[in-house]
Amino acid sequence: MTNDQRGLPGLDAALARGLTSRRMSRRNMIKLGGISVGTLSFASILAACSGGTTTSGGTQSAGSVNFDPSTASNHVNFANWPLYIDKAHGTYPSLEKFTNETGISVTYNDEINDNASFFGEILPQLRAGQDTGRDIIVITNGEYLAALIANGWATELDPSFRPNFDKNAASWAKSPFYDEGNTHTMAWQSGLTGVGYNTELINKAPTKLDDLMSTEFFPPSSVGVLKEDAPNLVMVNLGIDPKTSGQDEWNQAAEWLKKLRDSDTFYNAYDQGYIDDLNAKNLSGTMAWSGDVLYYKIWAGKPYEFIMPADGALLWIDNMLIPANAKNPAGALQLMDFYYDPPNAQMLTEYILYMSPVPAVQQLIAKHAQQETGTYATQLEQTAQNALLWPDQELLSQVSLGRNLTTDEESKAWHDTFDPIWEQ
């Protein structure tokens, strides 16, 4: 890929990209979209009342789906998060490449603003056993992914049709504990939840999660918390393994969070939108997603740093899966596997700066950096060298994928423990 392909003539490619398509955090779309009622699917409430008992209509038995590429129809609908794919001049180069290679066209919709509301949106069709209109969706590991799998709403994949995945997937992307053997999911991208801060606003560089509540490190009323990720991140930093944690451990984490909430440094707790407050300088430091902070640091030149707290961080994985009764599962699996071919995965990483499930991409970006010049080369170099994008075994030993909630009782106990902290 050359500058010219990616940018505007005469402009540094990265700068041009920054000017023409400011990339927000893929999780950064303000949830206020909910106000437009779009996310509160009225249909889902209607469907919620549609009698019957506990059967899940969308269940598909294993082996009932044919994944043979020769049976794939010529169109795939792909639902993803905003600004989570390479884009140039209104088109998606990697998807075009896929279409050229396979003859399968792709409709790409960046319609997922958060797991919960998207789940609510497709719930009525899933429950009715209907096609959701999407062949691939991307869901973060956690409660909703667990519910999709448990209810039979994620199509079971045929492992014999994903050669690139077998050959190139990172160790962490293979057989994650929430989906052993990748029977239903394949990682799209991943990232860390750690601590991000503005070097110009802090008093002293933090190293531990505990530092968030100390004015020695952060000015008063300037620290943010990520509500959804905080419990797991805190447990990791209390030396608790979230995976096997129970009510007692959750209470400890809740106590820690209450302490932070009542400390002088605390500013606010976020579902999303924390990065806006970091950019508006309302926050000096915050629990943050690696990709967000790295983007603003590397591509926008902001004085930001992202650290993995000394006692560990939270790893999350956004997973591609095929909803039950999708029209073109064979084409969908082909596309999912396409992104495990290193040059294709490289196109994504160079653009979105999240953790790629294809480690070979690191070498390719380093090589690409040598072919480029100027700022763009430096930025690619920084991308290739950033330890947080290419986790080694040592780093992986310090991260956790968090607690997987798999029953209503667990889910209720979890929410009853943590939600009231932010809903006083």
Place this chain on the structure above:
Amino acid sequence: MGQAPPDVKGHIPQGVELPPARQGQRALERRRRLAAYLQLAPGGLYMVIGFIVPLAIIVYTSLSTSGLFSTGGKSVFSWEWSNYSTALDQYHDVYIRSIVYAAIATSLCIGLAYPMAYWIAFYGGQWKSTLFMLILVPFFVSFVIRTVQWNFILGTNGLIFGPLKSLGLVSQDFTVLRTPFAVIAGITYNFMPFAALPLYVSLERIDRRLVEAAKDLYASKAMAFRKVVLPLSFPGIFAAIILTFVPMTGDYVNAVVLGGPKTTMIGVIIQDAFLVRHEYPVAAALSVILMAGMLVIALLYARALGTEDAALAAA
């Protein structure tokens, strides 16, 4: 052969034999009545589909059970009254806070909008319409965008406090956002036009000769206002309070954008329960409690202070 005389209003009593011409008149009357119903029908149907049906669904859901894993998110009706006790147990503080915030903001709205509406109605002259349009101008910008802008304006280092802090006029730790002040200020701003509209309408309708008469009878300006203008504008004040207090209590945009964990309002809890946790039954119970509470407050209020003109002023 005597013909039955029509009654004074031209109404033809039932069962009276009429010559063909008079029968035509009765058919015409029936058509007129039908036309009246037909005029009501579209709006009525809209209300049934848009309000009555969802309301029934919400009540039904509030008495159901559901779980992501056990029922696949489906609400199963089970007379689950415990949803109501759970909602009240966990969130009674938030309900009270929402009502207190809304009450304060409503008073502020009336306090700020009344003089404005008064001035426009009494002294606006030929500029009345223009001035009144100015009050409505903010409506041309989305509610959410306006609130988010407040976030920038009131930010720790934002438009107001950034410069004040760099000049050393305000301490570095000073923050307005995430405080009750910010949330109440936000809702007051966003709902003020709803107070201004009915106030203006009721003030504008006041016969100026009544004020003159009061003055002729040696009332001072203040007394004329207190004894004549204010009582005559009560319907407007009543309508303004209903139009602002009720939606303010359920508002969640301001609490989300300008507030923090200690300023949560009930709207935030409901939206979280619906959209984040998918606990539809509890969310529905929370909504029903809010709605019922508002209805009771509004009825008590109407009984105590309301007048028949109130609805008119609101219209």
